[in-house]
Amino acid sequence: MRKKMLKVTASSLLLPALFTGSVLAQENTLAEKEPNVFYGLQMEELEYRYSDTDKELGVWNGDAFIGTDELKFRWITEGEYVLEERAFETLENQFVLQKPLWDFFDIKAGVRFDTPEGPNRTYGLIGLAGLAPYWFEVDTNFYVSEKGDTSFDVDIEYELLLTNYLILTPSADIDVAFSSDEEAGVGSGLSSTELGARLSYDLIDRAFSPYVGVVYERLYGKTEDFANEHGEDADGWFLTVGAKLLF
Amino acid sequence: MLAPAFALGDVYDISVDRVTINTGEFEKEGIGYNGSSPGPVLRFKEGEDVTINVTNNLDEPTSIHWHGLILPFQMDGVPDISFVGIAPGETFTYEFPIVQTGTFWFHSHTGFQEPNGAYGAIVIEPEGREPFRYDRDYVVQLTDQHPHSGDRIMRNLKMMPDYYNRQQQTVGDFFEDVADEGFQAALADRMAWGDMRMMSSDVEDVQGFTALINGEGPEQNWTGLFKPGERIRLRFINSSAMTYFDIRIPGLEMTVVQADGNNVQPVKVGEFRIAVAETFDVIVQPKEDRAYTIFAESMGRSGYARGTLAPRQNMVAEVPELREPPELTMADMSGMPGMDHSNMEGMDHSNMKGMDHSNTEGMDHSNMKGMDHSNMEGMDHSNMGQGMSADSAGPSDPFYAEGSGLTPEAFNGGKFLSYADLRAQNPLYEDREPTREIELRLTGNMERYIWSINGVKYEDADPIRLQYGERVRFKLVNETMMSHPMHLHGMWSILDVGAGKWNPIKHTVSVAPGTTVYMETEVDAEGQWAFHCHLSYHADAGMFRKVVVEGGPGDEGWSEPTSAAQASTVKGSDS
Ligand SMILES: [Cu+2]
Numbered sequence: 001m002r003k004k005m006l007k008v009t010a011s012s013l014l015l016p017a018l019f020t021g022s023v024l025a026q027e028n029t030l031a032e033k034e035p036n037v038f039y040g041l042q043m044e045e046l047e048y049r050y051s052d053t054d055k056e057l058g059v060w061n062g063d064a065f066i067g068t069d070e071l072k073f074r075w076i077t078e079g080e081y082v083l084e085e086r087a088f089e090t091l092e093n094q095f096v097l098q099k100p101l102w103d104f105f106d107i108k109a110g111v112r113f114d115t116p117e118g119p120n121r122t123y124g125l126i127g128l129a130g131l132a133p134y135w136f137e138v139d140t141n142f143y144v145s146e147k148g149d150t151s152f153d154v155d156i157e158y159e160l161l162l163t164n165y166l167i168l169t170p171s172a173d174i175d176v177a178f179s180s181d182e183e184a185g186v187g188s189g190l191s192s193t194e195l196g197a198r199l200s201y202d203l204i205d206r207a208f209s210p211y212v213g214v215v216y217e218r219l220y221g222k223t224e225d226f227a228n229e230h231g232e233d234a235d236g237w238f239l240t241v242g243a244k245l246l247f
Numbered sequence: 248m249l250a251p252a253f254a255l256g257d258v259y260d261i262s263v264d265r266v267t268i269n270t271g272e273f274e275k276e277g278i279g280y281n282g283s284s285p286g287p288v289l290r291f292k293e294g295e296d297v298t299i300n301v302t303n304n305l306d307e308p309t310s311i312h313w314h315g316l317i318l319p320f321q322m323d324g325v326p327d328i329s330f331v332g333i334a335p336g337e338t339f340t341y342e343f344p345i346v347q348t349g350t351f352w353f354h355s356h357t358g359f360q361e362p363n364g365a366y367g368a369i370v371i372e373p374e375g376r377e378p379f380r381y382d383r384d385y386v387v388q389l390t391d392q393h394p395h396s397g398d399r400i401m402r403n404l405k406m407m408p409d410y411y412n413r414q415q416q417t418v419g420d421f422f423e424d425v426a427d428e429g430f431q432a433a434l435a436d437r438m439a440w441g442d443m444r445m446m447s448s449d450v451e452d453v454q455g456f457t458a459l460i461n462g463e464g465p466e467q468n469w470t471g472l473f474k475p476g477e478r479i480r481l482r483f484i485n486s487s488a489m490t491y492f493d494i495r496i497p498g499l500e501m502t503v504v505q506a507d508g509n510n511v512q513p514v515k516v517g518e519f520r521i522a523v524a525e526t527f528d529v530i531v532q533p534k535e536d537r538a539y540t541i542f543a544e545s546m547g548r549s550g551y552a553r554g555t556l557a558p559r560q561n562m563v564a565e566v567p568e569l570r571e572p573p574e575l576t577m578a579d580m581s582g583m584p585g586m587d588h589s590n591m592e593g594m595d596h597s598n599m600k601g602m603d604h605s606n607t608e609g610m611d612h613s614n615m616k617g618m619d620h621s622n623m624e625g626m627d628h629s630n631m632g633q634g635m636s637a638d639s640a641g642p643s644d645p646f647y648a649e650g651s652g653l654t655p656e657a658f659n660g661g662k663f664l665s666y667a668d669l670r671a672q673n674p675l676y677e678d679r680e681p682t683r684e685i686e687l688r689l690t691g692n693m694e695r696y697i698w699s700i701n702g703v704k705y706e707d708a709d710p711i712r713l714q715y716g717e718r719v720r721f722k723l724v725n726e727t728m729m730s731h732p733m734h735l736h737g738m739w740s741i742l743d744v745g746a747g748k749w750n751p752i753k754h755t756v757s758v759a760p761g762t763t764v765y766m767e768t769e770v771d772a773e774g775q776w777a778f779h780c781h782l783s784y785h786a787d788a789g790m791f792r793k794v795v796v797e798g799g800p801g802d803e804g805w806s807e808p809t810s811a812a813q814a815s816t817v818k819g820s821d822s
Contacts, residue, residue, distance in 0.1 A: 033327065033706040036787070040406045069697055069704070104444055104694055131694055134441035164413040206403070206410055246406060 039066040040247065045078075045198075047242025049215060053233060056083040062245070065098075072098045074108070079116075087117040094125065105130030112143060119183045122146045135159070151177040151186065162199075167209075171196045180222055185230070187222020194218075200244055209244040258298045259289060263309045263333075263355070268364050270392050270457040271464035277364030277392070278305065278355065285462050285486070286367030288386050289353070291345045293374045299341040301333060308332040308357055311341070312736070313369065314524065315351040315508055315754040318343035320774025323736055325356045328775045328793055332357055348373035349508025350482040350526045352388065359397020362488035362783045366390065370482065371508070378672055379504045379513065381480035381530055385471040389521070389543055389552050391456035391487035392464075400453060401784055408696045411453045414549060414572050415446060439577065444694060447575045449728050450653065451547030452784060453489040458545060458552035468563065469554040478532045479556065480504075481541075485521040488783040491546035491730060491757075493520050495658055496539050496556070497567060501529040503664055507753040510672035517661020520546065522732035522757035524781035527664075531556070538562035546653070546730070548572040567658075575728055578650035579760035582726045648761030653730065667744050669751035675739060676769050678748035681720035685711065689758060689780070689790065691727045697788055698727075698780065704789030711778065711792050713770045715799035720767045725758040731785065732757045735794070737776040740766040755781060773799030 043062035050056055061078040076094040081087070096110030105128055112123040127141035140154040157171040173194040180188045198213030218235040219227050227234050266279035280286025291297055303309045310332045312324035322343045326332035333339040348371045355365035368386045393400060403410040416437075424433035440447055463469040473479050481501075485492060495501075495518040503514045505528035513530075521527055521543075533539055538557035545551060548569045555563055644665045647654040657663040691698040700708065713719055721740075723733060734755040741750050743765040750767075758764045779791035 033791075035706050036401075036405075038402055038405045040402065042406070069695060100695065103692055131444050133444060134438070135444065161415055161417040163417055163419070164415055206407060246403075 035068040035070070037066065037068055040064070041245070042247075043243070043245040045242060046245060047211075047213075047240045049080075049238040049240045052237040055236070057081060057089070057238070058083060059240075059242075067098075070099065072106075074098055074110075085117075089116060090114070091116045096125065096127070098129070101128070102130075104132070108141075114184070118185075121181075121184055145181065147181065149177065149179045149181045149186075151175065151191075165202045167200050167202070169196075169198045169200065169211075171198070177223070182226060185223065185226045187224075187226060189221045189223075191221065191223040192217065192219045196240075198240070198242075206246050209246075211240075211242055211244065213240045213242075214238065215240055257291075257295060258300065260300045260302070261286065261311070262302045262304050263311075263365065264304045266364065268392055268462075270459060271466040272457045273394050275392070275394060275396075278309075278360045279364050280367050283462070284364030284366070285388055285390065286353075286365075288368045288370060291369065291371045293345055293348045293371055296342065296344045300338050301341065302338040303333045303335055306335050308334055309355055309360060309365070310357045311353050312356040313341075313343075313351065313353050314734075315349075315526070316343070316369070317346050317737065317739075317772065320737055320772065320776060323774075323776065325736065325777045328777050345371055347371060347508060348377075349505055349510075350386070350484060350528050351508050352484045352486055352526070354486065356777070359401065359488075359783060359787070361486075362391075362393070362397040362400070364390075364392070366486040368482070368484055368486075378510060379480075379502075379530060380478060382477040383471070383473055384480045384482070386461065386482045386484065387469075387471075387541065387554065388461050388484045388486050389490075389492055390459045390462070391453075391490040391545075391550070392459060393453065393456040393488075395455075397488070397783065401787060404452065404696045404784055404788075408452075408693055409446065409449075411455055412446070412448060412451070413454055414448045414450075414547065416448060443580070445580070445728060447652070448572070449575060449693065450573055451489065451545060451549055452729070452782070454547065454549035456487075456490065456550055458487070458490060458492070458543065458550045460541065460543070460552045460554040463554070465551060465553040465566070470560060470562075471554070471556050472560070473533055473556055473558060475534055475536050475558060476532070478530055480528060480530050482526065482528050483521055484526045485523050487523055489523065490550070491520060491522050491732075492543040492552065493518060493546060493655060494541070494543045496531060496541050497564070497658075498535075498539050499531045499533055499556075500661075501531050503527055503529050503668075506669055506751055507755060509675070509752045511751055512670040512672055512749075514664060514668045515662065516657070516664040516668075517659070518655070518657040519664035520655050522730065522755060522781075524732050524734050524755040525753070525757070538564040540564040540566055542567050544569055546573070570658075574652045575760065576650055576652040578648040579652055579728050581648050581761040582724060582763070583761075584726060646757075646762060646764065647759045651759060651761060653759055666742060666751075666757075669742070669744055670746055670749040671751050674748045674750075675752050676741065678750075679718055681767055682714075682717040684720040684722055686722040686724065687792075688724045688726050689731050689733070691729070691785075691788075691790070693728070696784075698785040698790035700790060700792055705779075705791035705793075706789065708792055710775075710795045713768075713794060713796045715770055715773050715796055717770045718767055719770060720765060723756070723758045723764045723766065725760055725762055725764075728760045729782075729785075730757055730759050731780040731782065731790065733778070734781045735768065735776065735778045737772045737774065737794075738768050738770065738796075740768055742766050770796055772796060773801055 041064045045061040047059050049059050058081040063074050063076040065072045065074040067073050074096050079091040080089040082089050092114050094112040096108040098106045098108040101107040109126045112125050114121040123143040123145045125141045125143045129139040132138045137157040143151045153175045155173045160168040175192045177186045177188050177191045194217045196215040198211040200209040200211035202209045215238040224234040261280050264282050266277055266284050268275050268277040268284050277284050301311050310324045310326045320329050322341050323329040351369040353367050354361040368388050457464045460469040500515050536558050538555050541554040543552040644654050646666045655663045688701050690702045732755050739752045740756050742753050742756050756766050773796045776794040778794045779786045
């Protein structure tokens, strides 16, 4: 025991002799703290939807990230799967880099791939995500498609605490197109909105929060016309059950 | 060179082990010393040279930091500052002289091992007599064990800073406020907080823990025995990761005799607040043949530790109810830059909670001297002690922003200990003018769970460089809404309570939101030291600095520990 201790002491005494004047002393200096790397997986929506016209959908909207306070890589995925048709009505994956811009907002940039049943599209995107005053969660993006069409969307969400576990979350998603992409069924102008209200309960921490809710979807303008031409509804109500996940 | 240069003192062996922690409410895997968490109570004697062999039985590196001990920096146990740490399977030998007395503690300074259970107590017996008498002596080590591991807590806080906050204001609270204050006032209050995206409930970042006394949860009820009439010394140590405690023993008056291991002029109190990493020694004298509850409520009232003093085993006394959780007020935001409330648009002060003296619940405004924000900025505590006599009544405390929602109030109106009451028993240092002042603003971005000093996180910060022999006055300005227990390693922090040479000497100084606190340091220890907030997740998120003391007598004799040198040390001790 004694001997070991002396070795520690000895080496610390020898140290200056070994490194005095050498560049090594500088370079061998203990590393400063490495930035913390974090990761996470979040499913904001993972749900079954039942429409007023007996349509059944599986819907999800979530993301996974890895990175530091300064730079994150995010995979954002959302889709709507029509159960009886076994087909994706929408299927969208985004790969973005995200960086703090202000105290409460991040800027993000990346690519989005739409691969539903129907025409595929690739978009470049730039967006802002963060917390607006009065606790509104805001996520907004500007897209340019491979065909040169531009569009814009904004998602807003608010958490109303009925209790510290029972939470009502109203949400609004708004899509606006600056030009028509008829093949993809999008007309210029306000193209669609989706309003939702979900009542969730934090069952296991915040990791698993089952919910029930209602969703109202509506298409507008030319987008509505395109839908009508294809025999689809321009609006619809849904009941939904699902769960929020956070790992 | 290898000839023994030390008096041979006691040798202590400590193993770092995986252990099971049972709080009475849940069981978890944790880290402990010599097979248990908390680890052993190390009893040193002033003047001895101790040798402590620490064997790492984990499959990850570890370290032990001797919290509050004055020692050579290579023995301080902070990886990447004092040494590289202790590799799995290795034994590292600490050797240092014991040059002080009192109550201290030790803990891992690696990762989140400390929140996971890697801590123990240190009691140092003095060579001479102590200026107070007692018949019995108990360590009361407070900790907060959480069902989640430290890594998981940090990750959750990063994903969602309010992940563990279950005391947020609800719709019901809003309607209660409407009933109490009227719709306009209640709405104005919510709008003011919402406008800033801050929460008046941000008192405790991590709730959901079980608080323990000496490793025993409220149900397990740690018990200290006494004979009626005996004087009992209780050595309170707050070794929790994130929890401040308000401590009282209903039916007993407590006489505070030490703070952070240093004797203070005795103060009789009904209750005191202990910040994370602090220690307070109190003496109580129960005269009746009955049990007394040691009740330590968390500052945010989300949990409590409970123990018992009793004449016989298995006796219990009534356990009080938790009081209402405190709510922050606009006064707690007064330290934020650009928070000039007088011209903040959209804020009608006459309607604000905490501003309306007649309507606010849970706050005694009878002693509040109006909310004049112009007087609050840059509140100078150095002038305080004089005007604030130790026995001044009422909840007002110079170490809290005037009107703060956190200002402690003793249960049943008794005396609540304030920093302003602390006076050194025997000043350790000659009182002299500081050679310079260093301003350290405690900063953060709560939404991103980033904590920093002067807006810079540890990983991006230059070290604080001090000159050996100087006396530095640190100005700590809390610009956040949370309390931060700031801990300087290796040197004492002389807390300015306005008492000149009688200012108390501490190792950890808590800075409440919206306040400025001054502490002075005689720079008498060369080497590299850590200076950080002792809330585990704040320190990890960046509220941390390296302090380099240059120009000391041994400046030729020490240089920064290097990886290479440390590697050879480790090899050496392994052979
Ligand atoms: Cu802190």
